[in-house]
Amino acid sequence: MGLLRNSRHEVFARAIADGHSATQAHGIAGFSADRANAGRLRHRDDISRRVDEILTARTRAADKALVSAAARVGVDEAWILRNLKRNVILAMRAGDRSAAARSLELLGKHLNLFVDRKSIEINYVDDDSDQYLVRLMQLVDAKTVEHEPAPLVIDHEAAEP
Numbered sequence: 001m002g003l004l005r006n007s008r009h010e011v012f013a014r015a016i017a018d019g020h021s022a023t024q025a026h027g028i029a030g031f032s033a034d035r036a037n038a039g040r041l042r043h044r045d046d047i048s049r050r051v052d053e054i055l056t057a058r059t060r061a062a063d064k065a066l067v068s069a070a071a072r073v074g075v076d077e078a079w080i081l082r083n084l085k086r087n088v089i090l091a092m093r094a095g096d097r098s099a100a101a102r103s104l105e106l107l108g109k110h111l112n113l114f115v116d117r118k119s120i121e122i123n124y125v126d127d128d129s130d131q132y133l134v135r136l137m138q139l140v141d142a143k144t145v146e147h148e149p150a151p152l153v154i155d156h157e158a159a160e161p
Contacts, residue, residue, distance in 0.1 A: 009046070087100075
């Protein structure tokens with residue numbers, strides 16, 4: 001796409017890419033303060049595409065610099081894995097189990113041997129009625145449908161004595 005034809009639009013897009021709000025970017029670009037116009041300008045297709053292009057170019061440049069820096073010092077994935085393995089062996093020989101455990105943890109994470117487990121706690125207790133649990137079980141046992149199911153409606157007034 002390249003530079004925008006309107007230089008103030010280009011300055012606006014760069015300011016958005018720099019992390020400024022639409023209103024701030026509007027002022028940086030030399031426009032008079034107007035939130036509505038700033039919002040409209042921010043949502044124009046050409047501006048959005050240019051912001052995406054700027055951010056993509058920055059990401060590519062950062063990735064290239066990182067790879068280049070790693071290559072200059074001779075660090076690659078195999079080197080890191082080899083040294084982590086070496087650290088485990090040396091730490092175990094020295095009796096430093098925490099250092100060995102940390103190196104093993106990093107190796108395991110790299111090899112995707114660990115699964116992050118998440119738990120969901122439901123703190124809804126209704127001693128007066130099991131209507132909620134009965135309905136929940138019905139939904140669990142229900143057949144899969146192609147459309148979005150109707151929302152769960154519980155009549156709390158009917159459950160109260």
